[in-house]
Amino acid sequence: MTMNGSRVGVATRLPSYRAAIAELSRSATLVEEARGAVAVVPGVGDWWQVLLSARDQGAAAVVLAEPEMLPRELFDGGSGPGTWPADIPVVVERPRLRPDLVWEAARARQGTRARIVTVECAATAAALDDVIRDGLGWVRSLVQGPLTLVAGSCAGQARMALLDARAADGTSIPATLVGTVLDGPGAGGFLQVLALGEVRTELVLDQAAGLVRLETWTAGETLGAPQHYESSARLTLRRTLEALSSGQPVPDLEDLLQDIRLARELLEPPKTEIDVETRQSFVAFRPKCR
Amino acid sequence: MARNVGILGTGPGVAALHLPVLEGLSDLFAVVHIADAGSGRAQALAERSGATWSAGEAHLLGDPAVEVVAICSPPQEHARQILAALAAGKRAIFCEKPLATTKQQADEVISACRAAGAVLLVGTNHLFDAAWGPVKHHLVGLGDKVQAISVTLALPPNDRYHRLVSEGGPFQSARRGRPDLEDPAVAAGVLHQLLTGLAIHDLPAIRAVAPGIDEVVYARIAPPLGYLVGYRAGAILVQLALAMLPDGPDALWRMAIATSHDRIEVDFPPPFVHAGSATTRVRSADGRWTHGRREPEDGYVAEWRRLASLLDGNLRVEYDELLADARYAIELADAAAARLLEGARR
Numbered sequence: 001m002t003m004n005g006s007r008v009g010v011a012t013r014l015p016s017y018r019a020a021i022a023e024l025s026r027s028a029t030l031v032e033e034a035r036g037a038v039a040v041v042p043g044v045g046d047w048w049q050v051l052l053s054a055r056d057q058g059a060a061a062v063v064l065a066e067p068e069m070l071p072r073e074l075f076d077g078g079s080g081p082g083t084w085p086a087d088i089p090v091v092v093e094r095p096r097l098r099p100d101l102v103w104e105a106a107r108a109r110q111g112t113r114a115r116i117v118t119v120e121c122a123a124t125a126a127a128l129d130d131v132i133r134d135g136l137g138w139v140r141s142l143v144q145g146p147l148t149l150v151a152g153s154c155a156g157q158a159r160m161a162l163l164d165a166r167a168a169d170g171t172s173i174p175a176t177l178v179g180t181v182l183d184g185p186g187a188g189g190f191l192q193v194l195a196l197g198e199v200r201t202e203l204v205l206d207q208a209a210g211l212v213r214l215e216t217w218t219a220g221e222t223l224g225a226p227q228h229y230e231s232s233a234r235l236t237l238r239r240t241l242e243a244l245s246s247g248q249p250v251p252d253l254e255d256l257l258q259d260i261r262l263a264r265e266l267l268e269p270p271k272t273e274i275d276v277e278t279r280q281s282f283v284a285f286r287p288k289c290r
Numbered sequence: 291m292a293r294n295v296g297i298l299g300t301g302p303g304v305a306a307l308h309l310p311v312l313e314g315l316s317d318l319f320a321v322v323h324i325a326d327a328g329s330g331r332a333q334a335l336a337e338r339s340g341a342t343w344s345a346g347e348a349h350l351l352g353d354p355a356v357e358v359v360a361i362c363s364p365p366q367e368h369a370r371q372i373l374a375a376l377a378a379g380k381r382a383i384f385c386e387k388p389l390a391t392t393k394q395q396a397d398e399v400i401s402a403c404r405a406a407g408a409v410l411l412v413g414t415n416h417l418f419d420a421a422w423g424p425v426k427h428h429l430v431g432l433g434d435k436v437q438a439i440s441v442t443l444a445l446p447p448n449d450r451y452h453r454l455v456s457e458g459g460p461f462q463s464a465r466r467g468r469p470d471l472e473d474p475a476v477a478a479g480v481l482h483q484l485l486t487g488l489a490i491h492d493l494p495a496i497r498a499v500a501p502g503i504d505e506v507v508y509a510r511i512a513p514p515l516g517y518l519v520g521y522r523a524g525a526i527l528v529q530l531a532l533a534m535l536p537d538g539p540d541a542l543w544r545m546a547i548a549t550s551h552d553r554i555e556v557d558f559p560p561p562f563v564h565a566g567s568a569t570t571r572v573r574s575a576d577g578r579w580t581h582g583r584r585e586p587e588d589g590y591v592a593e594w595r596r597l598a599s600l601l602d603g604n605l606r607v608e609y610d611e612l613l614a615d616a617r618y619a620i621e622l623a624d625a626a627a628a629r630l631l632e633g634a635r636r
Contacts, residue, residue: 115516116444
C-alpha cells in the first residue's frame with residue numbers, strides 16, 4: 001500500500017476526489033500510480049475493464065465513482081462481472097444511494113418490516129436506466145434482501161414493474177417501480193421511495209432541485225433525517241480508507257451488479273406475471289419502449 | 291330552499307360523514323328520513339336530526355317528504371335501489387360509490403335515470419375536490435405527454451378518523467371473518483371489492499387522463515390487506531397500490547402523474563375528516579417545485595354542493611360520463627380479478 005507517513009495514496013484525476021483527498025488530508029494523499037494505492041475509476045464506458053486493469057496494476061483498493069449501467073453483453077458473456085476475485089475492496093460511489101442515508105432510513109424503521117415498497121423514478125432518457133437501477137437498490141436496501149422481477153410493461157419510454165423482495169426472515173414483500181422520462185434542463189434524477197407499513201419511510205431525492213428528504217412516519221411522530229453535508233466523494237473515500245484499515249469485506253460491487261442485473265432484466269422486453277412464453281409478443285412490442 | 295333528503299343506510303359513512311356534512315349545509319339540505327336494513331340503527335341517527343326512521347327501503351321511498359334519496363347502503367344494493375327510487379317517483383339521487391357492481395347494472399341504471407330525467411350524482415369525492423380541477427385542466431392541456439399515473443394508499447383503520455368526526459359508536463362496520471386470501475377465488479373477489487370500493491375514489495380522475503384499459507400487467511393482493519395493480523391505458527402506465535394497516539401513521543393518499551414535462555403530486559386528506567381540499571405539488575422541468583394551497587372545503591362537502599347545483603339546474607347531469615366512469619372501474623376490477631386468478635392457476 002502506498003503510504004506517505006500514515007496517509008494512504010489515492011490515484012485520481014477526478015476533481016471531486018482531489019477535493020475529497022484535501023478534505024481527508026491527514027488520511028489520504030494524491031499519488032500518480034495506482035500500485036499500492038486507492039485507484040479511483042470513473043464509472044463511465046466499460047468501467048469493468050478499467051476496474052480489472054487497476055487491480056492488475058496492483059491497486060490496494062478501488063473506488064468506482066458514479067458507475068453507469070454496463071452493457072448487456074458483459075452479463076451475457078462468461079468473463080463479465082461476477083468473476084471479480086474480491087481480493088481487494090471495491091467501494092462504489094452512488095450519490096442516489098448513499099450508505100449514510102440508507103443507514104438512516106433503516107435505523108429509523110427500528111426493524112419494522114415494510115408491507116409494500118413503491119419506487120417512482122424520472123430522469124432524462126440517457127440517465128433513466130441508472131436512476132431505475134438505484135431505485136431498485138433502495139428497495140433492496142430497505143427490505144434487506146434480494147429482488148426478483150415478477151412482471152413488467154412499458155409504454156413509450158416509461159416502465160412499470162412488479163417485484164418480489166425476499167426479506168432476511170424469508171418473508172416476501174411486494175414492490176413496484178415506475179420509471180418515466182423527464183425532459184428539460186432540470187431533469188436530473190428524481191427518485192421517490194415509499195416503504196408502506198406500520199412505519200412509513202418516504203424518500204424524495206431530486207438531484208436537479210438539490211432536494212434530499214428522508215422522513216419516517218409512525219403512529220405517533222414524524223422523524224426527518226438530518227441533511228448529510230459530507231460530499232459523496234469524501235464519504236466514499238472515507239469508507240474505502242476504513243475498509244483498508246479494518247479488512248472488513250465491502251458488499252458494494254456485489255450489490256451494484258445485483259441491481260444492474262435486475263435493471264437490465266426490467267429494461268429487456270417486458271414479461272407479464274404469467275406469460276413468460278409470450279415473451280415473443282413483447283419483443284415485437286419492444287421498439288415502442290425505446 | 292333546503293331539499294329534503296332520505297338516507298338509505300346507517301353505516302359509519304352516514305353517521306360520521308354524511309349527517310354532519312348535511313348539517314353543515316342546512317341551507318341546501320335537510321335530512322328528513324333515515325332507513326336501515328333491519329339493524330335498528332336508523333332510530334338513533336334519525337332522532338339526532340329530528341327525522342323519521344324506518345326499516346327497509348319501502349317506507350322511505352314512499353315518503354312524499356323525501357325529495358333526494360341518498361343511497362349509502364352496501365355496494366351490491368346501489369343499482370337496485372336507484373331503480374327502486376326511480377320507480378317510486380324520486381327524481382334526485384345521491385349514490386355512494388360505486389354506482390353499480392356490474393356493467394349491465396350500470397347500463398340499466400344510467401338508461402333509467404336518463405329516461406326519467408333524474409338528477410344523479412355518484413359520491414366520488416376526490417373528483418369534486420377543489421385541487422383536482424386545475425390538475426385535470428393542466429393535464430388535458432399537455433395532451434399526450436402523460437406517461438404514468440400512480441395512486442398510492444396507506445390507510446390505518448377508519449375508526450381513527452370516525453372518532454374525529456363522530457361520537458359514540460360503534461364506529462366500525464360489523465366485522466366479518468377474515469377472508470382466506472390464500473384461496474385464489476376469495477382473493478380475486480376481495481380484489482374486485484377493493485377496486486370498486488376504494489380505488490373507485492380516483493378511477494374517474496384517472497379515466498379522465500388515461501381512458502381505456504389495454505392490459506392488466508399485474509394484479510396482486512398484498513398482505514395484510516391491500517393490492518398492487520398495474521395496467522396500461524394506451525401509452526400511459528397506471529399503478530395502483532393499497533396497504534390497509536392495523537396501525538401506523540396517518541393516511542397517505544397520493545396520486546402522482548408523471549409527464550414528459552413535469553411531475554404532479556396530489557395528496558388527498560384522510561377519509562372522513564374535514565381537513566380541506568387535497569394539496570398539490572408540481573415539479574417543473576427546470577427543477578422547481580410549486581406547492582398549491584389547500585382550499586378550505588373538502589370533496590365531501592363539494593359533492594353535496596354539486597348535487598345542489600344540479601338540482602338548481604345550473605349544471606347538467608353527464609350521464610355518459612357517469613356510465614363511462616362506472617364501466618371503467620368495473621372493467622378494471624374484472625380484468626384485475628381475472629389476472630389474479632390466471633396467475634394463481636399457473
